[in-house]
Amino acid sequence: MDKTENKSELIKLIIVYAVDLAIMIGLSYALPNLAPNMPIIAKAAIIYILLLVPVIVYAIKKGDCTAEAFGFRKIKVSTFFFTILLSIVSAPMYMFANVLSQLVVPNVLIQNMDNLMGDSMGASFIAMAVFAPIAEEIICRGFFTNRLKKTVPFSAAAVISAVMFGLLHLNINQFCYTLVLGIIFAYVNKASGSIFTSIIMHFLVNASNIGIVLLAQKTLQNMGMDLAETAETSRQNAGAMIFAVVFYGILAVISFFLSRKVIRAITKREGNE
Known part of the structure; x- marks a missing residue:
């Protein structure tokens, strides 16, 4: 693409994101008021389906709405295990961002755990650890990172898509650590050449956070504490x-x-630059 085409594509991507952000803001206020008793798994399904619509429509209009275009490529078994390792060794970075944010705001996950787990624990787990990683990675890395890197340097694409990822959470606490996670996710996808790596990492991060908070909650309840x-x-x-x-x-x-x-190590095993 030349500079004019890059600018035009960038503007279009910003518009698509603005639509997604408007959907997220609208639903975050509408669903609790219009359907306060709706199961969390149903809310998650509605939110993520509607968020996927703009990016899929845009991809169809561009003529490349394919699994390959969104980064769905096979990874090696060794890459799978290195991705798990990366999830572990990278944890202190987003934990640090989480702690920094709490200098000014509370921990959103902990403060809203009772609401998030209002339904069955299994349904809540599926919504947060399965639906969220798949949908958010398709949108933020599969769509935005992969398209932004065609118009701006990859480092800029990684940061921009990470900011987009963070803003979709609609609060400062989660914005801070999802910004860090978004950058890591973008780079591991570049290393592997596949969106599967960030989906795996996203699942592990969400699942482990939910598990840790639930364990802490149960332990404190047994001690008569909240x-x-x-x-x-x-x-x-x-x-x-x-x-x-x-x-x-x-x-x-x-x-x-x-x-x-x-x-x-992932880059080397997948044969990427």
Whole structure:
């Protein structure tokens, strides 16, 4: 593409994203008011189906609405295991972002855990750990990253699509750590040449976070304590927060270099540059 075509494509992609963001904002306010008792799995299905419509329509109009265009390519078995490893070693980076955000805002997942788990635990798990990773990766990496990298340098495409990913969560706390995750997801997909790697990582991140919070909630309940109140009390403790920032900050630096090594290993195994 020449500069004019790049600019035109970039504007079109921004418009598509604006439609998606408007859908997310509209549904986040409409569904709780119009259908307060709707199961979370039904809400998730409605939200993600409607979010997928604009990107699929655009891809069809461009004539490349294919699995290949969205990055669905097979990965090697070794890449699968390195992706799991990357999910582990990269965790301190997004944890650090999460802690930093809590200097000004509460932890959204913890504060809303009772609402999120209002239905059966299995249904809630499917909505957050299955529906979300698949749909959000198709939209943010499969569509936006893959199209943005044709108009801007890959590093810019990774950051822009990560910002888009973060904004879709509609709160500062999740924006901070999903921004970090979005960049990691974009780079692991580039390394593997496949969207399957970010879907796997996204699933593992969501599933592990839900599991950890549920375990903490159950443990505190047995002790007669409330998880949300305990978390907020800790957040208000300046000393504890400073320690957490320093602790996770050090781990995040180590995590960055370890993650680079794992991503390079994935690149080598998949034969990509």
